[in-house]
Amino acid sequence: MPESNNQRITSVGIDIGTTTTQLVISQLTIENTASGSLVPHVEITDKEVIHRSQIYFTPLVDRDLVNAVAVSKILESEYIAAGLTPEMIDTGAVIITGETAKKENAKAIIDALAGFAGDFVVATAGANLEAIFAGKGSGAALYSAERHQVVVNIDVGGGTSNYATFHEGKAVDSSCLNIGGHLIEFERHGDRITYISEPAQTALETTGQRLQVGERVTLPQLRPVVKAMAECIVEVLKTSVHSNLTHKLLMTPPLQLAHPIRKVMISGGVADYVYAEKEPERMAEVTVFGDFGPLLGWELKVSLDSAGFVLEKPNETVRATVIGTGTQSVNLSGSTIHLQETTLPLRNIMVVSPFTAVIPETPEMIAEVIKSEMIQLQVAQTEGVVAIAMKGPRTMSFLDINSFAQGLLLGMQDYIVNAKPLILVMEADCGKVLGQCINASATHPLEVICIDQIEVDNCDYIDIGKPLMGGRVVPVVLKTLVFNR
Amino acid sequence: MAVANNDLEKVIIQSVMEELAKKGLLSQKGKDHMMSAAMMDMPFVPNPQSEEMVTFPPQEEMQIDNPFNADAVRAMKKLTPARIGIGRAGTRPKTMSLLRFLADHAVAQDAVFLDVSDEFLQRMNLMAVQSSAGSKDEFLQRPELGRRLSEEAARKIAEKCEKNVQVQILIVDGLSSSAIEANIPDLLPALMQGLKSSGIKVGAPFFIKNGRVWVQDHVASIVNCDVVISLIGERPGLGTAESLSAYMIYRPDENTVEADRTVISNIHKGGIPPAEAGAHLTDVIKQILSAKASGVKLNQQK
Amino acid sequence: MILKAKVYNKIFAFQSLKEVMSKANEEKSGDELVGIAAKSASERVAAKLVLSNLTLEDIYNNPVIPYEEDEVTRAIYDGLNLRIYQEIKSWTVGYLREYILDHKTTGENLLHISRGLTSEMIAAVAKLMSTMDLVCGSKKIRVQSHCNTTLGIPGTLAFRCQPNHPTDSVEGMLASLKEGLAYGSGDAVIGINPVEDNVETVSRLLDTVKNFMVKWEIPTQNCVLAHVTTQMKAIEKGAPVDLVFQSIAGTQKANDAFGVSSAILDEAFALAQRKGSATGPNLMYFETGQGSEVSLDAHLGVDMMTLEARTYGFARGYRPFMTNNVSGFIGPETIYSGREVIRADLEDLFMGKLHGLPMGIAPCYTNHMKADQNDQEMGTLLCAMAGSNFFMGVPGGDDVMLSYQDTSYHDDASTREILGLRPLPEFEQWLEKMGILENGKLTERAGDPSIFDK
Incomplete structure (x- = not known):
């Protein structure tokens, strides 16, 4: 039959987070899976990641403002590395996450990327969307469908922890907590504090700790506040009655906890330290990236263990969100x-x-x-x-x-x-x-x-792409432009 | 009758007791005792006005006692329409599984062996004719009879139908009368609307009883239309007895083969819904008209 | 050759052996449709009477379709053992019936003369046999075959697990497979009918089932029942095929319509030997059914039962692992009622066994026949008593892809327990290891597909 039964489209996913910026390029196969005499049924039958970028530190103009021009430079060089031009990109999404998700950033990034990101790459943000993309990218969604078990994916990044609960492959609950491994910054491999973010300050005050910018700290001095943060992360899984600190740091309504939770998966930059063999023993090991991610990871594992949760390993850790964004943002009508x-x-x-x-x-x-x-x-x-x-x-x-x-x-x-x-x-x-x-x-x-x-629950805006498969279907991206705070 | 008899019985007992009481032959206690005995003998009186009834539990209900992973069984049931997760009584099916199977088979057999009702044909304003198969038994055992119109039908069509139209729509019972009654009321108006708003000339649709797919060739030879489309009941499965197919052909003749027909199947509320199918068929017919071909020949032109 | 008979005061004369063969049949709608059935009950008996008096040599000399014109006839005659034929050619068909039923005649004896019998001879004797005759005759014959495991061991009854799905969904198929295994079904084969007959679908299903078999260490064989040429392409591309499947019929014309021939089957068998994934030596799986030639308009005026026997004659040269009969699937124009199906199933089981084939039966029906589940269950029990090697296993008895009804997973377990039959030995051990079966009975745990979802 000359009318082609399948089509391949190239999709880009770009994740601009508090700490890191990354990109993946995937190829999606779209196929009519209905047999001869049935009305066509077009679906995405295969998703293959064909290019993973390096992990870049998010370029900043100042602490709160992303350097959008530098981001577009990253994109340009990664396209060259992948052997692609912007015209070859059919669809995709930029997700602006964590602390970076502020209105002025979004606007600047969309403007800077226009022309670089292909014809139909859209900007999205929103903690819930981010959490769901991360859980799809980490493999939690698939795990819940294959094992028929409820699993919560927590994407712990630089600034936020994003929860998504999956049941039979579908996201059924999500939440976001303002805790991440980059909330306090240090001299790399050192022990001197260079920056304390607002949520970290809140955590310090609530736990009665006194740490200040410029101060040098020891591991025993740092541990209590990090432990408190890890316990906040676990608390959201356990109960809807929250401590004062958790309450203050929740950026969205908490998890509804309608499904009993036993299995937990961690993705994001901190995840590798959750699944690490041994704990960091010196400050230099903690501050290897100029933050306290390794310690938060270890303490999170300890808290989860003692609360009786079973940790499952994700397929992707630090790249979960960007892979989810690149491969899961497109729906077909x-x-x-x-x-x-x-x-x-x-x-x-x-x-x-x-x-x-x-x-x-x-x-x-x-x-x-x-x-x-x-x-x-x-x-x-x-x-x-x-x-x-x-x-x-x-x-x-x-x-x-x-x-x-x-x-x-x-x-x-x-x-x-x-x-x-x-x-x-x-x-x-x-x-x-x-x-x-x-x-x-x-x-x-x-x-x-x-x-x-197409289900459009809880979505404020949609983008509808050019028809595919001879006009049979259109790609639809569901998104929200309501940024955090 | 039961109610009347019981009432009568009560009246008799009561009047006898009253007589006995008058004569002082009955203590108050004894009276109660005898009354309740009389009540106990009374059979349960069914109330035909009651809304209460017995039905099947939902199909998706998990029927296994103490499964290893109940969520997994529920999820598996969602993945297939097959009868799984239904449990057992010893090695045999549970009572509800057995009865549901019987019900589904009964519905399927009724779809095959009962006719489309006259009331339905009137309501849809469809002229009715018959193939050369005189009965359902003959229709089922002698396929060639269902492929030709009866002589009377051929005469009636020649007399009453508009000739040289672009599209002639036939409604054919085939192997499921239920499919006709369930889908045609939504499919036909959608299809007619689609064809008419595209400016296509359509003959008045009519119904053929005991017909098979090929009967459309005979009709086309009489009305001389470009495209003939049969909306025909599919052989029922236990899952649904209401599935309908659409067979379309461009100008059939004596050299026509099966591959010359374009087919869209699985039209029913659980497959492609009938109204949506009507809109989709409009597109397909437009393609056939512009390609002047159907079936494999149409696909080759795409 | 006497073709005339007198039944009380009526005389019936027949023109040919072919006519006698068709008119001696029990009533079936396909023979009526073709116009070759007996016109009356008396004529039917007259035909049986004539047939009983014919010798095997008469039948040998009058094949219903000439040798030169049909490769099925050639396969039957070329495969015949002439020495054995010479020994028995003077037997009448009536004598052959009594020989089969005689207490002194063993299954071994029957498999010996089998090699000297043409398909028409086997059909002829079956036409003289009643229901219970057919059960007695069938029960004597056991044919064993080996692919990865051994089918047909006395005291066993095996099942094909048939986890079909209406859109070939791998997950949906696996769900039905797990349910079937949890009832002890699947020792004959895990066999899937695909909707889409293409290499990708077939390979995907084969890989999935094979991986599942490996993961859970299930001793059985896999098969996807696509057209033989599709399976051959899948084998060439590396798909794991234990059994190569094909539907076959009793005339060359019908086989042409199926897209098969001796040449294609020879090639398929050779490929299975060279690149298949099974142990062997038996590597083929055939399906047959009375009436397929009628529905394809390729019957050449021969009755359905004789054509079915010829199909077995065609099959036996390939030493199949299993031959399954699906007479009830073809439709009401060939087999109309529950009574006709049960009769056909018993005839086919007997004729297949006397051909030396490892026979199984699908006592099935479609919704446009006058048959129901009670007929289906009677057919299953009778065929099980007659020593069918295997049956199908379909979830709840309802095949949601082929839209017909067949033996259910529940029936599989029931039939074993009613008749005291066991699964194939390796598979029984596996069922015990999984906690599904104990001393030949389902355990409390059985029937729960989620035991595979730890």
């Missing part, structure tokens, strides 16, 4: 969808989910719900592109789909007069017929993009 190809790609589409409970029966009532949601969100219907997200129509009957189409047209009346595309994203498998109904009901020609089999 369902394989029977409705779209006009020329409009795509579209970025930063704001997601509006008007239907919280049941979907009303009549077009008028459906329109009412949409209108009031648009007003409530103060979406000026003259600005920006919006996607209406929902589980699906009231039922899958043709009558309900048709009423739904009419309701959507009515509710989005003011929006579509501005010649903006009507974008719909839903979970139920009826994108094509809904698109057809909308076009049949519309009084004048209208751009309709109607994609299905």
